[in-house]
Amino acid sequence: MEFVAQFIAQHPIMVVSLVKIAVLLFIVMTALAYLTWFERKVVAHIQSRWGPYYVGAHGLLQPLADGLKFLFKEDITLPTSDRFVYILSPFLALTLALAAIALIPFGPPSVAVCGQPVYVIANVDISLLFVFAITSIGVYGVALAGWSSNSKYPLLGGLRSSAQMISYEVSLTLSVIGVVLMAGTLNFNSIIEAQRGYWHIHSIPFFPHWNFIPQIVGFLCYLTAAIAETNRIPFDLPEGETELVAGFHTEYSSFKFAMFFMAEYANMITVSCLATILFFGGWLSPFPDSWTWTFYLPGVGLLALGAYCLYDAIVGMRGLHRIQLGVVTALALGMGALCLLPQVRPLIEGPFWFTAKMGAFLFFYVWTRGTLPRFRYDQLMSFGWKLLLPVSLANLVVTSFVILLRHG
């Protein structure tokens, strides 16, 4: 015990970082699990179905059941596969996808413990480049899974996905450089700070000073390239089930498959976080600072959610489901009341707006999946190279010219 105390006294930064990593990992894993629930629910409602309904109230315990099912299924490894690479690739995919989240600031750096900002694990000078570095080696998880399975559908899926990811990574990176030029920095917190403020029309606050408006072309390029980069519909050719069974993860079962699944959702979260930070002001509030009533929105929102759950528990549910929804009600009401406390409010505001914007992007992702059909492979490639790349390049050139004209 003495050794532990000494270690904590000597390395406060490391201890704080470890705690932050543990907490964030827990939150992200839970979010990943419930993202599957969210996706199934939204797609179901788009298609006039109910979605998961029986495991827990509104299917809220479905992710838990799915996780347990994955854990207890038989783990099949093909005798013809390259064993080391076969086992390595799901780990590679998941760890890299999770590592990128370490650089995302979920709240302002002013909230700090022991001089360390609470809402970000690693606040480095060039966080944007680091995220791109991590995501750029994320391709290997998919490509190597396809190769090591030693089977034709996974190989084709792996080939498709590496080609697709290389192609769209170029436009993804180029579309973001306009934002970097405007902010003059690669650090996430500084990029967010550069978006503080409001556009006024006749001194009436009109729209927040986010990069979304001046960089609208870059934003649209980013959004498209991001969907392709995460292999989601309409760009999900690497795992198009009508053509390739399940693509690169056809030969994976049990928890190895679950790891690929979680990696895909973690990548979705990373890409949504990046869109929030770069184009929508990150943890900044969408309302001007002079509107003091907006400070109560997080608490009021949670209280409203709690009230709805209470109504639903009493009117719509019975038996065990009513108790489960009661627990959700108690949590939401308690959190809402906590968020209204004047001491907690400034702490919770940044993460609240960040999560709200990120949630909007995640909804957009699911919405696209429920709406659009899949591209053909040649369409995908010509779209990426012949349209997206020139447009993002042109956006870059125009942005640099405007900045040059303004600052001389």
Add this chain to the structure above:
Amino acid sequence: MSLPLLLFFACAAAAVAGAIMLIVAREPIHSALALILVMVSLAVLYLLLGAEFIAAVQVIVYAGAIMVLFVFVIMLLNAGAEERTHWSKIAPWAGLPLAFFLLLCLAHFLGHSAIGRTIANGSGAPNTAVSTRALSEMLFRDYLFPFEATSILILIAILGALVLAKRDE
């Protein structure tokens, strides 16, 4: 032992092990993986020296772009395991002592170079921590002409590759 030193030895060992694996492995994909390991460990070493930008670019360009193309081509060609040759008879007698001699020479000259002396004097590694801004000012102001000349050289190389790869006509 401090954490940076521990990280240095771990990554240096990983880099050396990766380099050996690269030569020894029979499957081309395993060689490519070993090369990726070398590049990523080198990136961590750059990071330990304080060169954040170089580390990120090392990973993006080498591990993330060039090696992906390598792996892609190996997968596309479906290259099988390499055939083994019989061990060369001269290698153990001439090659190993020569390699050892080369290592000694390198160690000697590095030890007597400016970097080696500063480390030996106990003043630590020279301050290589360059901010991204300073690096860009060096590239785009002080060495603008060589930089642009290099980009034209790369453009010509791309054109050459296109001409060579074109089959029509």
